[in-house]
Amino acid sequence: MENHSIIQIQxxxxxxxxxKSDFTALNNVTLAFQQGEFxxxxxxxxxxxxxxxxxxxxxxTPTKGTVEILGHSIGNLSAKxxxxxxxxxxxxxxxxxxxxxxxxxxxxxxxxxxxxxxxATLRKKMILEALEWVGLTDKVxxxxxxxxxxxxxxxxxxxxxxxxxxxxxxxxxTANLDAANSHHILQTMLKLNQELKTTFLFATHDEKVINYLxxxxxxxxxxxxxxxxxxx
Amino acid sequence: MKIAIKLAYRNLLGAGLRTWxxxxxxxxxxxxxxxxxxxxxxWDYQAKTDTSNWQIGGGQYWxxxxxxxxxxxxxxxxxxxxxxxxxxxxxxxxxxxxxxxGNIYPQGRMQSIAIIGINPKQNVLLLPTQxxxxxxxxxxxxxxxxxxxxxxxxxxDFTTIRWRDSKGMFDASEIxxxxxxxxxxxxxxxxxxxxxxxVLQKMTGMExxxxxxxxxxxxxxxxxxxDWVLKTNEDLTKSIDEMIKTKTFGQSVFYGILxxxxxxxxxxxxxxxxxxRQKEIGTYIAxxxxxxxxxxxxxxxxxxxxxxxxxxxxxxxxxxxxWQAKVGWTLPVDASEFGMAMAQTLYPVYSALLVIxxxxxxxxxxxxxxxxxxxxIGKMNPTEALRGKxx
Ligand SMILES: Nc1ncnc2c1ncn2[C@@H]1O[C@H](COP(=O)(O)OP(=O)(O)O)[C@@H](O)[C@H]1O
Ligand SMILES: [Mg+2]
Numbered sequence: 368m369e370n371h372s373i374i375q376i377q378x379x380x381x382x383x384x385x386x387k388s389d390f391t392a393l394n395n396v397t398l399a400f401q402q403g404e405f406x407x408x409x410x411x412x413x414x415x416x417x418x419x420x421x422x423x424x425x426x427x428t429p430t431k432g433t434v435e436i437l438g439h440s441i442g443n444l445s446a447k448x449x450x451x452x453x454x455x456x457x458x459x460x461x462x463x464x465x466x467x468x469x470x471x472x473x474x475x476x477x478x479x480x481x482x483x484x485x486x487a488t489l490r491k492k493m494i495l496e497a498l499e500w501v502g503l504t505d506k507v508x509x510x511x512x513x514x515x516x517x518x519x520x521x522x523x524x525x526x527x528x529x530x531x532x533x534x535x536x537x538x539x540x541t542a543n544l545d546a547a548n549s550h551h552i553l554q555t556m557l558k559l560n561q562e563l564k565t566t567f568l569f570a571t572h573d574e575k576v577i578n579y580l581x582x583x584x585x586x587x588x589x590x591x592x593x594x595x596x597x598x599x
Numbered sequence: 600m601k602i603a604i605k606l607a608y609r610n611l612l613g614a615g616l617r618t619w620x621x622x623x624x625x626x627x628x629x630x631x632x633x634x635x636x637x638x639x640x641x642w643d644y645q646a647k648t649d650t651s652n653w654q655i656g657g658g659q660y661w662x663x664x665x666x667x668x669x670x671x672x673x674x675x676x677x678x679x680x681x682x683x684x685x686x687x688x689x690x691x692x693x694x695x696x697x698x699x700x701g702n703i704y705p706q707g708r709m710q711s712i713a714i715i716g717i718n719p720k721q722n723v724l725l726l727p728t729q730x731x732x733x734x735x736x737x738x739x740x741x742x743x744x745x746x747x748x749x750x751x752x753x754x755x756d757f758t759t760i761r762w763r764d765s766k767g768m769f770d771a772s773e774i775x776x777x778x779x780x781x782x783x784x785x786x787x788x789x790x791x792x793x794x795x796x797x798v799l800q801k802m803t804g805m806e807x808x809x810x811x812x813x814x815x816x817x818x819x820x821x822x823x824x825x826d827w828v829l830k831t832n833e834d835l836t837k838s839i840d841e842m843i844k845t846k847t848f849g850q851s852v853f854y855g856i857l858x859x860x861x862x863x864x865x866x867x868x869x870x871x872x873x874x875x876r877q878k879e880i881g882t883y884i885a886x887x888x889x890x891x892x893x894x895x896x897x898x899x900x901x902x903x904x905x906x907x908x909x910x911x912x913x914x915x916x917x918x919x920x921x922w923q924a925k926v927g928w929t930l931p932v933d934a935s936e937f938g939m940a941m942a943q944t945l946y947p948v949y950s951a952l953l954v955i956x957x958x959x960x961x962x963x964x965x966x967x968x969x970x971x972x973x974x975x976i977g978k979m980n981p982t983e984a985l986r987g988k989x990x
Contacts (some may be wrong), residue, residue, distance in 0.1 A: 421982045426885060446889045448645025448897070469613020475977040482603045482887045526886075 378432035409567035410586035416570035425447030458527030460537035498528035607900040625908035637947030646940035695809035701762035716799030730778035743788020881985030901969020
């Protein structure tokens, strides 16, 4: 079982220096994730969800402990290696979508493929496929300001999924969406999780999201409180 | 790099008005620099051409004592025309002239003047000497327009000139101003009066003598001649190049300021956009860029202003510059007060080298100015950039 883990976190502690005193955002966290999980970090605001997601996403480094992602030890990676890991294996979804406002939907989804230096024909095929997953093939030429919040987040999902990453990290993806749109994007992600075996890891305190999760990890003050597998 | 160019292009066009403001300001800088430099090249060319056409031809021999800036040398600076040039003179490719210090008495006032004897039939220089080929009961003379103005002389006026002959004796005679000429080369007309060479030689008893020998363009016959000093066209126009160089320096201060203003606009845009686009920077990094690559992207974005500006300036600059080359630029002040060969209307001359070097120079400066504030991205924490929390 241990061998199949794509993420192994051992005694992870993250301390932010705050002037004279330090702030412990993650306190001795030990966790593992398997390929294909649909899991979420749940907890109130300030409990350390984003911090943990960022470290798993190689955007930040542990203060203590070890974090291994797909065999790479975060913290020992160079900036270039970390960037390559994100580029090839990880997808990100953010609360505020973080789309490039002046680029079209097509161009936004194209970005990760440009970084992978794929040729134009292949890119086009992959982009249209990704837009089909999220039901936005009719919006290829629109720009984010012309889209609704739900549509923007679907573009963001397409951008995260287009390169078929091993894992998608989604930080409060429904926080700016109404119930209908939240369910829509969650169903989309669940479908992709089932069809492509992509691992999804959420950070959320939204009940709607929690209901979809198959594994619920509760965080309180940077510590794991409960870790529950759910049978649907 | 290719991706950065693609992204930068989309970002710039997406930014709209701000981009075009920067581009237009910068394109204006391009056109002004090329135009101003073109004017200087054109001036240099015109000054050298006019000086050659009016004063020095294809090159000269000077009597070794001759110093154009010291009229006291004139009494010593003349000698028999060397026989070796007889053939050049015979076929009209070489014109001797004799310079004698004298005085002129317009309305009874005395003024120093250089009396220059020149062959009325010459056509090596543009001086209208054929007007001297006339019979009147005084010595025919031509002078330049501004000298005429200074001396208060008009065409057809009679006045007296006085000179020393070869034995140092004073002599005087009546002259008649048969023509006035307009010339851009101050040295040709300032304090000078032209009369027929044979008359001057006779007046002074310097038969067959000369001070300067002037060759026709491209007919310079270079040889060593005793007592005479060879002055090539290049020697004689070197001072023009130097003069233009100093003027060009003064001019570069002007477009330096223009360049500074457009660079400030771009610097300001960069600082602002790095501040406002933190989330975007964080997103680039999350999607697999390194910070160094993001710096590269912002630098390319900035540098692209200059590329777009070059294209925009080509649209309106090429017609403008070509039109200027055709109609020229007329000085708003009197050109004759500049103290060097300068036409009232200057025609800019542009070379490929001028255009290419200007474009490369501006692109380089813009790149550096764009890179400089972008270095801040290297110190950004990507997680903080994603929150948009950096001030
Ligand atoms: N870069 C940082 N510097 C200082 N404190 C931070 C930093 N990032 C997060 N924190 C703090 O760590 C705690 C956990 O933050 P975060 O992981 O964003 O929580 P959550 O995502 O669960 O709301 C918060 O109290 C937050 O203020
Ligand atoms: Mg958070």
